[in-house]
Amino acid sequence: MSRRTRELGLLVPAAAVALLGAMSVANAQSRSLEAGPIAVIGVIAGLFLLMHIALRLRASQADPYLLPIVATITAIGMVTLYRINPVLAREQVLWLGVATAVFICTLAFIPDHHVLEQYRYIFGLSAVALLMATVVFGTDISGAKLWIRLPGGQTVQPSELTKILLVVFLAGYLRDKRELLAIPTRRVLGMSMPPMVVLGPMLVIMGTCLAVLGLLNDFGTPLLYFGVFVAMLYVASGRVGYVVAAFGLFIVGAVAIWAVVPHVQARVDTWLHPFAEAQGSGYQLVQSTYALANAGLVGPGWGQGFLLGDRGHYVVPVLDTDFIFTAYAAELGFLGAVALLCLFIVLVARGFTIAAQAPDGFSKLLAVGLATTIGVQAFVIVGGIVRVIPLTGVTLPFMSYGGSSVVTNFAIIGLLAVVSHRSRVPYRPRVPRKVRRDAALAAEGIGE
Amino acid sequence: MNRSISRVFWAMAAGFLVLTGMLGYWQVVHAGAINDRPGNPQAIRRSQLIARGPILAADGRPLAVSVSNNASGQVIYHRTYPNGTLAPQTVGYSDIIHGSTALEQSQNGWLTGDYGAESLLVRLGLRSRRGAAVHTTIVPAAQAIANQLLAGQRGAVVALDPRTGAVLVMASSPGFNLNDVSGHFASILKQPGSPLLNKTVQHGYPPGSTFKVVTVTAALESGLYTPQSRFDDTGTVNASGHPLHNFNGERFGPHDLTFALTNSINTTFAKIGLVLGAQRLGSTMQAFGFGRAPSVDLPAGMVVPSGRTASTGHILPSDQAGEDTARIAIGQEQLSVTPLQNAMIAAGIAGKGTIMTPYLVQRVTDTGGSVLMTHRPSVFSKATTPKVAAEVTAMMRNVVKEGTGTAAALSGLDVAGKTGTAETGVAGINDAWFIGFAPSSAARVAVAVLIENTASQGGVVAAPIARAVMQSIIARSN
Numbered sequence: 010m011s012r013r014t015r016e017l018g019l020l021v022p023a024a025a026v027a028l029l030g031a032m033s034v035a036n037a038q039s040r041s042l043e044a045g046p047i048a049v050i051g052v053i054a055g056l057f058l059l060m061h062i063a064l065r066l067r068a069s070q071a072d073p074y075l076l077p078i079v080a081t082i083t084a085i086g087m088v089t090l091y092r093i094n095p096v097l098a099r100e101q102v103l104w105l106g107v108a109t110a111v112f113i114c115t116l117a118f119i120p121d122h123h124v125l126e127q128y129r130y131i132f133g134l135s136a137v138a139l140l141m142a143t144v145v146f147g148t149d150i151s152g153a154k155l156w157i158r159l160p161g162g163q164t165v166q167p168s169e170l171t172k173i174l175l176v177v178f179l180a181g182y183l184r185d186k187r188e189l190l191a192i193p194t195r196r197v198l199g200m201s202m203p204p205m206v207v208l209g210p211m212l213v214i215m216g217t218c219l220a221v222l223g224l225l226n227d228f229g230t231p232l233l234y235f236g237v238f239v240a241m242l243y244v245a246s247g248r249v250g251y252v253v254a255a256f257g258l259f260i261v262g263a264v265a266i267w268a269v270v271p272h273v274q275a276r277v278d279t280w281l282h283p284f285a286e287a288q289g290s291g292y293q294l295v296q297s298t299y300a301l302a303n304a305g306l307v308g309p310g311w312g313q314g315f316l317l318g319d320r321g322h323y324v325v326p327v328l329d330t331d332f333i334f335t336a337y338a339a340e341l342g343f344l345g346a347v348a349l350l351c352l353f354i355v356l357v358a359r360g361f362t363i364a365a366q367a368p369d370g371f372s373k374l375l376a377v378g379l380a381t382t383i384g385v386q387a388f389v390i391v392g393g394i395v396r397v398i399p400l401t402g403v404t405l406p407f408m409s410y411g412g413s414s415v416v417t418n419f420a421i422i423g424l425l426a427v428v429s430h431r432s433r434v435p436y437r438p439r440v441p442r443k444v445r446r447d448a449a450l451a452a453e454g455i456g457e
Numbered sequence: 458m459n460r461s462i463s464r465v466f467w468a469m470a471a472g473f474l475v476l477t478g479m480l481g482y483w484q485v486v487h488a489g490a491i492n493d494r495p496g497n498p499q500a501i502r503r504s505q506l507i508a509r510g511p512i513l514a515a516d517g518r519p520l521a522v523s524v525s526n527n528a529s530g531q532v533i534y535h536r537t538y539p540n541g542t543l544a545p546q547t548v549g550y551s552d553i554i555h556g557s558t559a560l561e562q563s564q565n566g567w568l569t570g571d572y573g574a575e576s577l578l579v580r581l582g583l584r585s586r587r588g589a590a591v592h593t594t595i596v597p598a599a600q601a602i603a604n605q606l607l608a609g610q611r612g613a614v615v616a617l618d619p620r621t622g623a624v625l626v627m628a629s630s631p632g633f634n635l636n637d638v639s640g641h642f643a644s645i646l647k648q649p650g651s652p653l654l655n656k657t658v659q660h661g662y663p664p665g666s667t668f669k670v671v672t673v674t675a676a677l678e679s680g681l682y683t684p685q686s687r688f689d690d691t692g693t694v695n696a697s698g699h700p701l702h703n704f705n706g707e708r709f710g711p712h713d714l715t716f717a718l719t720n721s722i723n724t725t726f727a728k729i730g731l732v733l734g735a736q737r738l739g740s741t742m743q744a745f746g747f748g749r750a751p752s753v754d755l756p757a758g759m760v761v762p763s764g765r766t767a768s769t770g771h772i773l774p775s776d777q778a779g780e781d782t783a784r785i786a787i788g789q790e791q792l793s794v795t796p797l798q799n800a801m802i803a804a805g806i807a808g809k810g811t812i813m814t815p816y817l818v819q820r821v822t823d824t825g826g827s828v829l830m831t832h833r834p835s836v837f838s839k840a841t842t843p844k845v846a847a848e849v850t851a852m853m854r855n856v857v858k859e860g861t862g863t864a865a866a867l868s869g870l871d872v873a874g875k876t877g878t879a880e881t882g883v884a885g886i887n888d889a890w891f892i893g894f895a896p897s898s899a900a901r902v903a904v905a906v907l908i909e910n911t912a913s914q915g916g917v918v919a920a921p922i923a924r925a926v927m928q929s930i931i932a933r934s935n
Contacts, residue, residue, distance in 0.1 A: 240469075244461045287496075296498070301483045302491035303499035315502035324498060343484040347477055354473045361466040365459045373458055377465065384469045388476065395479040 012073040013065045019077035020061065023084050024054050030088030030311055037312025046091065049102055053087060056109040060419075067116040068430035072363055075429075078356045079407055079422055085349060086408030089337045092312050093328050097410050104412040108419035115423030121436035122427050126371050129181025133214045136174040139167040140221040147225065155227055166413035168222065168230045169404075173420060175218065175234060176241070176378035182211050183245035184371040190246040223266070228273070229389050229401025235259060236385035241378045245370075280399035296325040297332055297394055300339035308342025316340070329410040331402045334391050350391070353406075357384035363429040376428045379421045501553045505533040510568045510588030512548055512560055514540070514597045515625070515819065520548045521561065521635070523588070536561075538635035543604070544595055546655035547627040547755075547817065550638040559655065560817065563756040564591045567821045572829065587824045594623035594819050599929040603628035606922040611909040613656035613796040616926050619804040619894060619903045621834040622813030624753060625930055626904075627797075629656040658753065658760040661793030662907055665879030665915065666721045666861075667890045668788030670802055670849065673718055675741035676729050677845045684848050686714045694724040696783030701727050704878065718852045719860030721876065723787045730786025738782055745802050745840045746812060753797065754817040763798035766791040788879060800905035803892040805840030806849050806873070807900030812837045854897045857920075862891060864920035867928055871897040874923065876915035886910050891919035895927045902930040 010018075031046040057080050064071055083105070091098035119125070125132070148158045156164040183190070189207045215238055219231040239255045267273050275290055283291035283298070304314065316324055316336055323329075328336045338346035360380020364373045383406050390409075393400035404414040440448075483491065492500050512521040520543060523534040536551050549559025557565065566572050567589040575586075596616075603614035607630035616626035633645045633652040645652055654660060676682040692708035694701045703709070703723045709716070717725040730738065742748070742764070750760040765785070784790040797815065805812040814837040821830040840846070853873035856862040861876040874893025881888055889911050894903040904926055906919040 240465045244458060244465055247458070247461050284494075298483055298491055299494075299497045299499045301480070302488035303497075303503060304484055305488055306485050315499050338480070338484065343481055346480055346484070350473055350477060350480075354470055357469055358466060361462055364462050370458065373462065377462055381465065381469070384473075388469070388472050391476050391480075392472075395476055395483060397475055397479050 011069075012071070013061070013069055016064070016073040016076055017061055019074065020054075020057055020080055023057070023077055023080035024050070026081055027053065027084035027088060030084065031091060033310055034088060034092045034312040037310065049091075049099065052102055053083070053105060056105055057083075059109055060112050063113040063116050064426060067120065068426045070433040071426035071430040072359055074359050075356070075422055075425055078352055078359065079419075082349070082352050082356070082407040085337060085352075086333065086405075088311060089333060089408065090329060090410055092340070093316055093323065093336050094410075097329055101410055101415070104415050107412060108416045111416050112419040112423040115420055116427065119424070119427055121431055122375060122424060123369075123371060123431075123436070125177050125375075126181045126184065129178050129185070130210075132174045133178035133182070133210075136171045136178065137214055137217050137221070139171050139174070140218055140225075143167050144221060144224060155225055155230075163412070166411070168225075168227065169413040169417040171218065172230075172234065172237070172382050173379075173417060173424070175215075176237060176382060177375065178214065179211070179238060179241045180371055180374035180378055183241055183374055184369075186211075187245050187370060190242075190251075191248065227401070228276075228399075229393070229403035232389050232398075232401060233382070233386050233403060236389075237378055237381045240381040240385075241374055244364075244377050245374055276399050280396060283396070293326045293332070294394075294396070294400060297335040298396075300325050300335050301395075304339045304342040306343050308338070308340050308345055311340050314340040327402070330404055331390065331400075331409070332394065333405050333408045333410070334394055337408070350387075353384065353387045357381070360384075360425055363425055363432070367428055367432040368435075372428050372432060376425060379425055382421060383418065502533070504551075504553070504569070505535065506586075507569050508534050508587050509536060509551065510570070510590045510824075512564070512568070512591045512593060514543070514593060514595045514600075516597060517592075518597050520544065520593070520595070521551075535639075540597065541635035541637075542632055543597060544600055544627060545632050545635045546629045546653065546657075546659075547595065548593075548635060550635050552638050552642075555638055555642055558653075559755055559759065560591065560593065563752075563754055563759075564818065564821075567591055567829070589824070589829055590822045592819045592822065593817050594618075594625060595627065595817070596625045596930060596933060598933060599626045599926050600628055602925050602929050603922065604630070604632060606925060607908075610911070610918075611650045611656075612919075613907045614904065614922060614926055615657045615796045615800040616902055616904045616930060617800050617804045617813075617815055619807035619813065619900045622804075622815045622837065623819065623832075624815050624817050625902065626926055627655070627657050627817070629654065655759070656907070656909075657796045658750075658755065659795075661761060661763055661766075661795050661798075662888050662890075662909070663879035663881070664788040664792055664794040664799060665877030665888065665890055666723075666788055667799055667802070667875050667877035667892045667905075667915070668792060668794070669718060669721065669726050669786070669877075670806065670853065670875050670892065671741055671745055672726050672729060672733075672738065672786040673714065673852065674745075674806070674841050674845055674849055675733055675738050676714070677848055678741060678841055679733060679737050681732060682714055682729065684713065684715045684852055688712055688714070688717060688722075688725045688728065690722055690724050692724065694727045694783065696727050696731065697781040701783060701787075715852045715855055718875070719855045721856075721861050726786045727783035730782040730784070733782065733786070735780055735782050738785060741841070744838055745805055746798060746838050747794075750795075751797075751801075751815050751837055753815045760797065761795060763794040764792070766793045788877060796905045796907045799890065799892045799907075800903055801837070802840075803874075803894050803905060804900075804903035805838075806846050806853065807894035807897075807903045808846075809843040810839060810841040810846040812840050850897050853893065857893065861914075861916040862893065862920050864916055865891060865893055865924045865927075867895060867924055867931075870895050870931065872924070872927065873897040873900075874920065876920060878914040878916075881910070885912055887912070887914065889913060889915040889917070889919045891915050891923045893920075893923055893927070895931060902927050 027050045146157050148156045155166050155168055158164050186207050190203050222231045243252050279290045283294040287295045318324055325332050325335050357380050360376055364376035367373045386403055386406055390403045390405050392398040406418045509523040511519050514520055519539045521538050524537050525532050525534050549561035551557040551561040570586045570588045603626050612630050614626050614628040631650040631652045689711045690709040709722050747764045748762050750762040781790050801812050814835045816832050819832055820828055822828050850873050857865050857872045857874045862874040865872050865874050872895040877890030879888040889908040892905045894900040904923045906923045908918045911918050
């Protein structure tokens with residue numbers, strides 16, 4: 010069975026999840042399964058078929074599991090969104106359409122990801138520029154100034170796009186400086202360090218990004234960038250020392266911010282003692298915890314939990330974005346939530362497998378960076394909800410409502426597909442027809 | 458490079474394992490404690506999703522039922538009380554904000570379908586959750602008469618079936634409407650006379666002369682006295698250094714024990730109390746159930762014990778040596794008796810010396826009608842011997858025939874009883890009592906009636922209520 014046929018077969022369970030999920034939501038609300046959800050599910054299935062066809066045409070040897078896993082997570086996300094807010098679910102289908110277009114364009118216009126390597130500084134600087142632009146033109150939504158309002162009234166979240174730019178930059182940069190990183194030249198505080206000229210540009214770009222995000226009152230995204238940065242640095246250098254140093258810096262920085270910024274202290278207090286402020290700053294977490302505990306091991310089932318009040322309002326705040334995981338786990342229970350976490354870790358595992366199978370350093374670093382992005386982002390938001398770390402508002406990939414997030418994540422999957430295809434089918438640039446004919450004639454020894 | 462790649466992956470997998478662990482803590486391990494937190498809207502909604510079983514009176518009349526309605530796509534239930542004023546403090550309420558009380562609280566397991574393997578079957582999706590029906594022993598007709606006659610006064614009525622212990626009437630006044638709890642709780646709280654308090658079990662009152670039934674039982678048991686024992690009343694007895702008088706300062710002259718009970722002669726019972734002493738009096742009190750409260754199927758701790766209120770505020774089962782047994786014998790000296798305990802005293806004499814354990818829940822049936830639980834009558838205590846009980850019965854019959862309790866007399870039926878009028882400490886304000894049973898030879902009902910804060914006496918205000926309640930119950934069982 011070819012890789013693409015296997016992929017097509019594995020897309021069937023994802024469609025089944027969407028169908029059964031929509032049915033159980035409709036049943037729970039004592040409505041018949043109207044034409045609406047079926048048509049919408051058809052549209053979503055069509056979008057994934059388009060992506061599948063694009064893979065057949067442009068990356069036939071790409072990993073066959075990426076798309077089915079993503080489709081299953083998307084199906085779960087769509088059903089959850091449909092259950093809590095059918096209007097948003099329909100809007101999200103439009104965003105999924107845009108994401109499909111971006112996915113197909115990624116395959117169409119980046120036949121070989123190695124071309125990105127030479128533009129690494131452009132990517133790095135664009136990341137900084139985009140975040141700077143957010144500072145200048147940003148709109149405040151729910152406490153963080155992370156969105157830029159477009160003339161059409163839509164808002165985009167540049168920090169989502171920035172994460173791809175940074176990963177490409179880091180992959181190119183670290184590939185370039187790998188050998189230098191591996192050979193330390195001096196010792197700082199008892200630790201071997203490479204020359205500053207090697208680290209400098211990377212630290213400047215990373216530091217600027219983190220600082221700008223801090224200014225924007227966002228702490229989830231810097232955490233994500235930092236996690237990805239450390240992972241890529243470790244893969245590039247193979248040196249645990251860097252990881253230790255980075256975490257040391259991180260802890261010093263975190264404590265410093267905690268000591269200086271009052272509302273960070275408040276957030277840490279909320280993390281440790283949400284019930285102390287159950288009606289105030291802890292309200293979100295407390296309501297989310299109530300909803301999780303209510304589900305228990307297996308949960309009441311889709312549509313059967315208490316997520317919407319009598320006036321249709323969310324019982325847990327920001328249920329469609331930050332707390333979409335709660336919306337799901339509150340109805341499918343611990344087992345359902347663990348299944349979802351397994352889907353994410355399997356998706357990450359595929360990304361790491363692609364990295365391991367890739368022949369060159371840039372591909373490996375790119376794949377690790379992209380896969381880590383998805384994994385760390387899921388960890389940061391779910392970890393915030395289950396109180397492993399303080400709650401920071403990042404989206405859950407492929408699940409949260411929002412265009413920027415879903416578009417960026419499909420671009421990530423597109424890039425991973427290209428990397429995995431290219432590790433099996435090395436890129437041979439297409440040569441113009443005349444050159445090719447001349448070469449053929451020359452080979453045959455027929456001259457004019 | 459691939460070694461580092463695999464290490465990063467395992468680090469991330471470890472992170473997800475931590476997520477899974479914490480998630481399991483919140484959703485499974487610690488979920489019970491989270492669910493029990495007050496104000497948890499999830500727990501409130503979950504309770505609304507259960508079709509709570511009905512609470513029914515002895516004739517099947519509904520006292521509490523659940524009504525379904527639709528809320529944002531879900532079927533939820535809310536509790537209504539079709540006879541919300543009939544026995545509000547006994548049925549209790551089950552409310553999102555104000556919690557649950559009385560039978561609604563104690564029978565919650567049955568009412569929510571959380572019994573046996575039922576919750577497991579529901580959990581496995583094999584059965585939808587339906588609460589079981591709780592059939593009580595409350596007789597609505599008699600309960601309504603008690604309410605009606607108590608109306609406008611503060612007081613309580615308890616009627617027991619002495620043969621089984623079934624609580625036929627448990628009325629407390631002032632009452633309230635259970636349907637007002639969810640919307641008008643504050644106005645219930647504002648009403649005078651503590652309407653939420655179940656005065657039959659949650660509060661003790663000085664028993665006054667009704668306690669003479671205990672004293673006379675102890676006297677006969679001691680062998681020192683017979684119903685014919687002779688006394689001479691001079692109108693005053695010196696006890697613990699203070700003179701003790703009869704009600705209204707009366708003097709009765711020479712008489713026997715039966716006459717003393719019939720006319721409730723304080724001086725004679727004070728003398729008996731002095732002779733019997735703390736130990737004999739105390740052991741008879743304990744035999745009647747003082748010091749330990751039966752649960753009556755109500756929530757733990759709702760029924761308070763009766764006894765002597767110690768200086769510490771605790772209720773002691775009996776008298777301590779060195780106390781004023783003369784005044785205890787006539788029902789004074791900080792004695793605190795619940796109407797339930799007083800009804801149990803009447804039931805003990807009526808039951809030939811045996812007190813059956815009082816209970817409110819006759820049986821529990823599931824939605825299909827099959828019986829899940831039936832009450833088996835059990836002996837609560839042996840109050841006295843059948844011989845003494847028969848002697849006390851004869852004396853109590855005389856109280857109703859020609860003594861202080863004539864207002865309780867029923868035509869064609871032998872009623873036995875004892876009145877009581879306890880001083881509250883405020884001059885002219887008494888707690889008036891009547892305890893009794895009928896028919897005296899083979900009692901079908903034992904009753905205790907209390908009227909608080911009245912200027913009148915037990916024989917005047919309490920006895921007629923007892924009479925009407927007993928009549929209603931006997932008419933029903935005929």
